[in-house]
Amino acid sequence: MPLPDKSGLKIVHLDVRDVRFPTSLGGHGSDALHTDPNYSCAYVTIITETGKKGFGLTFTCGRGTEIVVLTIRAMKRFVVGLNAAEIFADFAGFWRTITNDSQMRWLGPEKGVAHLAAAAILNSLWDLWARIENKPVWKLLVDLEPEELVSTIDFRYITDVITPDEAVRILKAQRKGREERFKYLEQHGYPAYTTQVGWLGYSDELVTELCHKYLQLGFTHFKVKVGLSVEDDLRRATAVRKCIGDDKFLMVDANQAWSVNEAIEWMKKLAHLKPIWIEEPTSPDDVFGHAVISKALEPYDIGVATGEMCANRVMFKQFLQSGGMQYCQIDSARIGGINEILAVYLMAHKLNVKVCPHAGGVGLCEMVQHLQLWDYVSLSCTMADRLIEYVDQQHEHFVDPCVVHNARYMAPKLPGYSTEFLPETLEKYTYPHGTEWRRLFKEGIFPLPDEAELVNP
Amino acid sequence: MPLPDKSGLKIVHLDVRDVRFPTSLGGHGSDALHTDPNYSCAYVTIITETGKKGFGLTFTCGRGTEIVVLTIRAMKRFVVGLNAAEIFADFAGFWRTITNDSQMRWLGPEKGVAHLAAAAILNSLWDLWARIENKPVWKLLVDLEPEELVSTIDFRYITDVITPDEAVRILKAQRKGREERFKYLEQHGYPAYTTQVGWLGYSDELVTELCHKYLQLGFTHFKVKVGLSVEDDLRRATAVRKCIGDDKFLMVDANQAWSVNEAIEWMKKLAHLKPIWIEEPTSPDDVFGHAVISKALEPYDIGVATGEMCANRVMFKQFLQSGGMQYCQIDSARIGGINEILAVYLMAHKLNVKVCPHAGGVGLCEMVQHLQLWDYVSLSCTMADRLIEYVDQQHEHFVDPCVVHNARYMAPKLPGYSTEFLPETLEKYTYPHGTEWRRLFKEGIFPLPDEAELVNP
Secondary structure, three states: OOOOOOOOOEEEEEEEEEEEOOHHHHOOOOOOOOOOOOOEEEEEEEEEOOOOEEEEEEEEOOOOHHHHHHHHHHHHHHOOOOEHHHHHHOHHHHHHHHHOOOOHHHHOOOOHHHHHHHHHHHHHHHHHHHHHOOOEHHHHHHHOOHHHHHOOOOOOOOOOOOOHHHHHHHHHHOOOOHHHHHHHHHHHOEEEEEEEEEOOOOOHHHHHHHHHHHHHOOOOEEEEEOOOOHHHHHHHHHHHHHHHOOOOEEEEEOOOOOOHHHHHHHHHHHHHHOEEEEEOOOOOOOHHHHHHHHHHHHHHOOEEEEOOOOOOHHHHHHHHHHOOOOEEOOOOOOOOHHHHHHHHHHHHHHOOOEEOOOOOOOOHHHHHHHHHHHHHHHHOOOOOOOOEEEOOOOHHHEOOOOOEEOOEEOOOOOOEOOOOEOHHHHHHHEOOOOHHHHHHHHOOOOOOOOHHHHOOO | OOOOOOOOOEEEEEEEEEEEOOHHHHOOOOOOOOOOOOOEEEEEEEEEOOOOEEEEEEEEOOOOHHHHHHHHHHHHHHOOOOEHHHHHHOHHHHHHHHHOOOOHHHHOOOOHHHHHHHHHHHHHHHHHHHHHOOOEHHHHHHHOOHHHHHOOOOOOOOOOOOOHHHHHHHHHHOOOOHHHHHHHHHHHOEEEEEEEEEOOOOOHHHHHHHHHHHHHOOOOEEEEEOOOOHHHHHHHHHHHHHHHOOOOEEEEEOOOOOOHHHHHHHHHHHHHHOEEEEEOOOOOOOHHHHHHHHHHHHHHOOEEEEOOOOOOHHHHHHHHHHOOOOEEOOOOOOOOHHHHHHHHHHHHHHOOOEEOOOOOOOOHHHHHHHHHHHHHHHHOOOOOOOOEEEOOOOHHHEOOOOOEEOOEEOOOOOOEOOOOEOHHHHHHHEOOOOHHHHHHHHOOOOOOOOHHHHOOO
């Protein structure tokens, strides 16, 4: 696929906004460690000299979003003034510049705030590229030649597991049947599971009500948050199992609440409810710990799922090598954009681990659908035991929201990465000056922001 | 040891400054991945209602320091208004609050910018505590009862390696002979090694000149930066070995330049120069990779050293378990303050790995000396094969700079953590409004700061 012509593609502006939704008011998104999240994001718009735009975001949980915003502003120097076509021509080189500046890399390296900020910018560039090509991102990825796709990835630190040559060979070998898979996707979409039934902040009545609702919507896989009290978990998970019956599937998610030994003991008590996975049983950094848990739970047919807070491809490399990750839950806005996520997909494929993306946060469903569709057409070529998380929140704020019918993600058709906000969303939810936030402050529903949050008026 | 009386210890103010030194002008601190660092820090001052002060800092490399500053400002809400005595009474609880806020933890968790910021605040609290007790921090640590010291540590995610009870038992078992060790330290200090001889940005002449200088100063251990070109590395390391002779010790430091296989091949080419360790051969996140390198280099008697960019106690736990870390190089301002560093020392002791602290950056020598002195008196009780890094930079800016005589750190005597800057340093080097920075901008030696860096005027 030829690269876009350079003319008009000089990036002349990068704007970033702090956008927050007051989700803590309803307990939506609450789990063992994140008891009151306000689902938020740092939202990037890049503009070329001829006015072409790219939109990208990184998900956050409220407080501290201003820090990611400032970091993105500090990274403007690596982007503004460059020609987007030249970035795409050496995307891996650009990736290393933005993630490994000789002074700023001390702040990570390649993790935490710095990587979240880089993700938002990289996401906006992929969105721009797909808009230039007039394709959704998943179609752009499918249409890139294996060599072109692989050229966007920085392989530093992962060549002991996969090299660029090997990645190209794998992608070429999987080409057979891609037209059929492409058509299948356009007709049938991709399977989803729901996390909407079991947030920790929800009452038992609400959990049961939501189970019925999502059963009627055609869902077959249901995820419940656990980890604060065994008794509560047993009661809630039993209620869900009773509702959904034995022919449907249950997953549980502890959001890092436990130590290694505690995770094993706790899960033995829930094992009779037949969850297919335990998600984030302990620290997202503990590769060895996950391997120990995984081994201990194997006799119960419970797999270990993790990845939404996995810091970068090097951490994924180890999880995938360790036997401690049966389900690889890539996040679309924590590691370094699509470039680094492609590396994770390739390693997962080689090491035979299923990818089931994390989603649910602001814009995450919108993004991961593109990645998983590409994986189906071009890499794993199967949907077996693979699902995309689905949470019915904040979709109404996007120009091109994800569409889930009969528990399946329908393939996006509009150009880009599906991450452009509606103008009225920005007017209302930009923090702290959006109209909705002003109302919430005025009515005393939220306190006025701390001085620290006001650095980006 | 009784806790301080609460009266007067309410924290009423937390001030944070961006302090930068223009070290890139001389190539000081330059290595394979950090080619032009401006050694910098985010500098915290906490003040109690009666005017008692605590000073704490976290090291940075220049660009992006403003992000850490903003993060510290965002964390003020967890500190200001609390009573310091109450913090010390439940230091582990406070630690979890500041590192695991339900909304902000998404920005880490426990890594990167968020953890650097927490480190600066936690360092200032330990400094305050020691000043209240009128002792240097190392003496405060030595004087705390084992139960008191252990109570400052959050053991979440590490109980599979060490529990609080076990930590207390270990500390009690090591009490014998502490008075003698204490006296020995006061007389003889603690051995240091020098990194000053081999920054990558230095010319060969300067390297040789510095070798002679540090030999005359009594140093026996010399560290050289490597990783950009085998030929250069061979030439420089050979020159150093020739200068220092076969009876002295050489270490090499690649600052994460290599992939796993590359590290092994490269080090085989340097092996005849008999380096005792290779430091940071690859990604600081690659536990498995370090283990592979370590095993491959064992026949050459080359150990693997790493830790200055190790993100938190969970990552240290795995490195210490993996056999991939023969020298544990804790950093005093990257992980969550003394609280978390104590956890690493305890795990290293249990798993029989030597701690040789990373230092050299702004204030790092000043801080780590306290930790290592405590370790000698109270935990490992030995100096065998242990050294503290020493770099002769920026000490003149501190009220109580570290003192190295005859290649040994002399035990600090003044109260606190040795991290208070002189007033004239703040006047000159506060970025971007300090007098020295204004001169550097005016004379065109540095460009005027980007808009992004001006959020904290």
